[in-house]
Amino acid sequence: MKITLKVFRFNAETDYLPHYDTIEMQIDPKDVVLDVLNRIKWEHDGSFTYRRSCRHGICGSCAVKVNGRSTLACKERMVDMIELFGNELVIEPVSKKRVIKDMVVDKADFWKKxxxxxxxxxxEIDEHPTMENIISPKEAEQLEEADYCIQCGxxxxxxxxVEVNEDYLGPAAFEKAYRFTADVRDNAKKERLEIVDILGQGVWDCVKCYECAEACPKEIDPIGKITKLHNQIFEEGVAKNNVATRHAVGFKKSIEKHGILDEGHLVAYSEGFGVLKHIPEALEMFKKGKIVMPWNMPKSKNLDEIKKLIKTSSTVKF
Incomplete structure (x- = not known):
């Protein structure tokens, strides 16, 4: 099978701008992306640089992007990439702005967070145990496979x-926080929740875009863990009375009252007196029918069913 590759090239020490090398090659149906990276280095340009280690999808070293899709090079089959994108593939690093050389990126900010x-x-552990510290299968299930994260980034x-807020800890850190806040053996649950509760760096700044879930090659669902942390923050009494927590409370109250979201009231409930600064935007939203007056707020035809769903699904007292 013949393919055409456009491969990202950049050396931070010598290059002012990046460029792409175009390479044509025949591939075997058994090849994975890592096999192609190896062949580029071995057969086309020995200076081509990338990370690799285990070749078993457990070290996270070989993460790259193929046609904009994050993947582990050692795990992703070329035939699957061709089926998705055709015979012309673009191979790039997971973050262009952090590139050191070719596919290698500087992960210092990732590890710091x-x-x-x-x-x-x-x-508290016994340094000389005489038996295993066994937890039940039900307790182990609470981790929801968060311990499978390989920190690939x-x-x-x-x-x-992450791209617009340098303080934001990011989904990998939140996923790891949940891995321990959900562990019955851990004694630092409240301390970790206080860290991820801080506005600007914590879970409240997640925009619910689900990009992390789409990108995760291990299908761990980081956004699901972020939602769990939201709940734990309330459950453990860590939540502070601020715009983020009021937004969560206001969202539930709005759905419970109307069956649909009252966006105007949600902003007012979340911001308090700070809502006055949003008057110009509110007027524009009102003109376009995005928000309505309280007495004109419609209600869902299935409001009774929605209220039952909220009652049965809510596990947290705000």
């Missing part, structure tokens, strides 16, 4: 908030 949530178990570099 990752360490912020204390990604280790904190517990795909979700982090796919997150739009």
């Amino acid at each position: 990752y360490e912020t949530v204390k990604p280790w178990l904190e517990a 795909c979700c982090y570099y796919a997150c739009p908030v």
Whole structure:
């Protein structure tokens, strides 16, 4: 099978701008993306640089993008990429602005934020145990496979908030925080929740775009863990009375009252007196029918059913 590759090339030490090399090659149906990276280096240009290690999808070193799709090079079959995108493929690093050389990116900010949530178990242990510390299958299921994360960074570099907010910890750090806040053996649950509750860096700044879930090659669903952290923040009494937590409360109240979202009231409830600064935007929204007066607010035809769903699904007291 013949394919055409456009491969991102850049060396931070010598290049002013990046460029793309165009390479044509025949591939075997058994090849994965890593096989193609190897062949580019071995057969076309020995200076081509990328990371690799385990070749078993557990180290996260070989994360790259193929036609904009985050993937582990050692896991993704070329035939699947061709089926998705055709015979012309573009191979790029997971983050162009952090490139050191070719596919290798500087992950310093990733690891710094990752360490912020204390990604280790904190517990009083017997240094000389005589038996295993066994937890039940039900308790293990609470982790929801968060312990499968391999820190490849795909979700982090796919997150739009990370790109505009340098303080934001990002989905990988939040996923790891949840891995320990959900662990019954851990004694630092409240401390971690206080870290991820901080406005600007914490879970409240997630924009719910689901890019992290799309990018995760292990299908761990980081956005699901972020939602769990929201709930834990309330459950453990960590939540502070601020615009973020009021937004969560106001959202539920609006759906419970109308069955649909009252956006005007939600902003007023979340912002308090700060809503006055949004009057110009509110007027424009009103003109376009985006918000309505309270007495004209419609209600869902299925409001009774929605109220039952809220009652049965709500596990947290705000």
